[in-house]
Amino acid sequence: MVIGITGGIASGKSFLTYYLQELGYPVIDCDVITHQAYQEDTIQENIVKFFHTLDRKEIGNLVFSNPSLKKQLESILHPYIRKKVIEEIEKHATEELVFLDAPILIEAGFQDLVDRIIVVDAKDSIRLERLIKRDHISKSFALNKMHQQMSTEEKKQYADYILDNNGSLEETKININKLLETLRKEK
Numbered sequence: 001m002v003i004g005i006t007g008g009i010a011s012g013k014s015f016l017t018y019y020l021q022e023l024g025y026p027v028i029d030c031d032v033i034t035h036q037a038y039q040e041d042t043i044q045e046n047i048v049k050f051f052h053t054l055d056r057k058e059i060g061n062l063v064f065s066n067p068s069l070k071k072q073l074e075s076i077l078h079p080y081i082r083k084k085v086i087e088e089i090e091k092h093a094t095e096e097l098v099f100l101d102a103p104i105l106i107e108a109g110f111q112d113l114v115d116r117i118i119v120v121d122a123k124d125s126i127r128l129e130r131l132i133k134r135d136h137i138s139k140s141f142a143l144n145k146m147h148q149q150m151s152t153e154e155k156k157q158y159a160d161y162i163l164d165n166n167g168s169l170e171e172t173k174i175n176i177n178k179l180l181e182t183l184r185k186e187k
Contacts, residue, residue, distance in 0.1 A: 001187050002089055002098045002113065006105040007120030008152040009145055010130040012165035012172065016120055017101045019176055026095055028088040030081060030102040030110075037080045046076045064148060078108050085113055097183055106158050107150055116186075118179070119159040121152055122166050 007013050017027045037043050044054055050072050051059050063070035085100060092098040102110055111117060122130075124146065131142040156162060161179055165172050 001096070001115045001183065002100060003183060004100045004102055004105045004111060004114035004117045005120065006102055006117065006155055007163075007165075008122075008127055008155070009103070009149055010127040010134060011120040011122045011152065012130075012163075013101060013103060013120045015165070015169070015172065016118075016163060016176060017099065019173060020099055023180075025097055025099055026092045027099045027101055028085060028092075030085065030100070030104075033081050033084045033088075034077060036084065037077050040080065043076055043080060047073070050076070064145070074108070081108070082110060082113070085110065089113065096187055097180075104150075106155055111158060116160040116183070117158050118161045118163055119152065119155045120163045120165050121156070122164075126166060 005013055005016060017029065021027050038047070038054065038056065047054060047059070050069070051062060053059060059073065063073050085102075089098060089100070100110075100114055102108070105111055105114070105117065127146065128139070128142055131137070131145065132139060135142070135145075137145075161182070163172075163179060164175055167175075
């Protein structure tokens with residue numbers, strides 16, 4: 001069974017995936033695959049053609065403020081990412097549970113690649129605090145980043161499970177373990 005993990009920025013997806021890996025579960029990381037995409041010659045050529053740079057931070061700033069440029073970047077990256085995700089899923093075909101960490105699982109239309117979807121949920125105030133601390137950015141920039149994404153409430157409409165990540169790390173681990181029990185029973 002392939003389980004997609006998504007949620008808003010700074011909701012705690014990374015903590016979930018690290019914990020799953022600690023427990024020995026395979027996790028396919030779309031961010032890692034995206035980094036790999038930037039190393040592919042054809043993708044580099046297409047990115048440079050439209051953005052005149054390969055600097056991810058610079059590209060991020062461009063697409064952050066321009067929805068048409070964002071769509072252009074997605075049209076370059078998403079086919080590669082989808083292909084690699086499918087390859088990784090096939091590599092783990094004998095595993096009981098395989099997790100796909102895909103922050104934009106729904107936005108990219110990748111939900112057809114998974115059997116279940118977990119949305120990691122945390123209050124906006126907690127996410128804002130985490131984002132400011134993690135990325136060393138201003139409150140206004142962090143709020144802008146949060147508002148540029150699909151809301152957690154929208155993502156919850158696609159969720160089979162919602163993982164509450166508003167408490168302590170120990171409370172979250174308890175919630176993860178309960179969720180794993182449920183998933184193993186469903187398999």
